[in-house]
Amino acid sequence: MTASQPAAATGTAKPKLAFRPLPVPQVDVRGFWGDRVDAVAAKTAGILYDRCVEARMLEQIDPDRPSPGLVIPFHSPSPDEANAQGAEFTGSTVTTQMFWDSDWGKTIETAAYSLYRRRNPDLEKKIDAVIDMYGKLQQPDGYLSSWYQRIQPGLRWTNLRDCHELYCAGHLIEGAVAYYQATGKRKLLDIMSRYADHIASRFGPEPGKRKGYCGHEEIELALVKLARVTGEKKYMELAKYFIDQRGQQPHYFDEEARARGADPKAYHFKTYEYNQSHKPVREQDKVVGHAVRAMYLFSGMADVATEYGDDSLRTALDRLWDDLMTKSLYVTGGIGPSAHNEGFTSDYDLPNDTAYAETCASVGLVFWASRMLGMGPNTRYADMMERALYNGSISGLSLDGSLFFYENPLESRGGHHRWKWHRCPCCPPNIGRMVASIGSYFYGLADDALAVHLYGDSTARFEIAGRQVSLVQTCNYPWDGAVAIEVGPEAPVEFTLHLRIPAWCRKAALKVNGKMLDLEAATSDGYAAIRREWRQGDRVELDLEMSMARLFANPNVRQDIGRVALARGPLLYCVEETDNGGGLHRIALPRTARLEAHKEPNLLGGVVTLSAIGSRAETENWGADLYRPEPPATEETKLKAVPYFAWDNRDPGEMLVWLREG
Ligand SMILES: [Zn+2]
16 A cells, blocks of 8 residues: 655745645544445445446547547537537437546546555456556547547647536546555556646646636646645646636637637626636635536635745635635535526525535535645634535435435425436545545644644544654544544654634533643634644543534525524534424424434434424414415424434435524
8 A cells, every 4th residue: 555645746835834634545534434434435436437337438438449429419509519518418319428537537536545445356457447448548648538539539628618628637637646545556647647747738838838727627636636646846836827827818718719710708608707717816706606616726726825835825715715604605515506507696695495505516615625724724614624524515425325416405395316326427426535535634734733623533644753653533523522532653753733623612621641721722723732742642632512503594695584503513404304294394493492412323324313392383274275364373393303414315305404493
């Protein structure tokens, strides 16, 4: 196994306090996340491969087979739009899609982390074969795109705006880094390094190079990963170039459209806000457009800000963060209410039953939040990462790892269920790879500090100040907030341990080797800092009260006024028909009702449920009238809420997050 240390790209101006994630193989998770990772390793990873094969994706990438070909959608108004849509919006005859390389990239990434978790020679052989196909497909100059080599040859680099060319490269790069880290095999890493070299020879500020960037961000954060694992500065420089260049005038997408004989104004999505190229990134102050694209861009920006110590990027990111957090975020950590642009609409527009809140968007928010932590521990980002992790993202995967949500609404009348696959299958491998790599979100490692961002039963191994250190967390988080941490350096070593104190926690206590610490004095930005010479057997005990909370929305959110959501610790709750009967809109929860928490080890894989006495509007004595001058009678009812992430894992039925108050 290769467990390479995260390396700074040589030559970059590295800020003193850059915190980089630990590679996945350096953190073994148990408990809550252990169960989730096991489900991905046992089921999801194999399912992703099988579904990709069923969708005929192998035929597109295998140079030894005939090309499956492209059928232009018959209803398409123009070739440019057909190009924009790929073969996506077509009838039954069309099989190919321009972003399939990305699905392979994410499938390889999920498989890589799963193979690290659990040996699976059969799956490993299949993935090796896919990698061999990409090796064979790669052109002598390093270029690699199954779409432009096999489906639309001769058109490479002609439509970065719509055709996901660099996006696909990015996902294959992420897959390559993961496969190398988890299995030690570097064939795909070498393939993708050659492709990245090719891209660097075609894009950049130098005369004669293209001044473009991808319409769907992703290559930026992928190049940062590649730079960190290979130590190659030019990949970092290229990531920075793509970010710096975005939205500059003359606008690359205008010029590119004209060059292929198209009218730039005939853009399907009308505005470059859709892909966040409406302004240079440092001038952006509102989170707009396609939600996943925005999250990937901001993730790349945060990485570059971390690596270069770039405060101008950081300032822009903080502005964008504030905008998202205060105007456009679902309480579940879901984002992007609209299916139309798969993204953002107007401030406070957060419909519950029609919420798009794509799984990928919440996963993207986890990516962004985790990368903001590269610039130093701050619970404002870590709390959000945790919120999106435990709620709006993992809701997208069934408990057994076999079924998926694309949209994650906060209310269902009973018709919303998980599916096996999707014609645009971006979400399954995205949630798969995020869960399988969860260990890398737990910690941030700096030169003389380790930040603990997430709690969970686990063991981490890392090197600090030249010493190998193991760190064992023992806990039953998120169900219980008592966390014991044993620090085990091979020899005494001094460093700072930063421990996150979540903002939702009303009462916390911290002991080091049995001695109580003044938490307030030790805490800044929501992290308690303990600097000492750590010795074998040192023990930290953190006690976080798992507070239950009622949450209320800003009164400008018209869909949530007069409603309340329930939370406990990092988890958001919902009520389901299977526990509470139908007509969930008729239930109300009085402000004064006492909330109780119950451990239920046999429910939904073992969860804590919440209960309260509420009321329910009766329909029995109402009769046939549609309207009456008197309100309906009510009856007392005991309501039971389960964690939102676990909904739709039992009998199908209604679901509701925001309960009526009263
Ligand atoms: Zn998706």
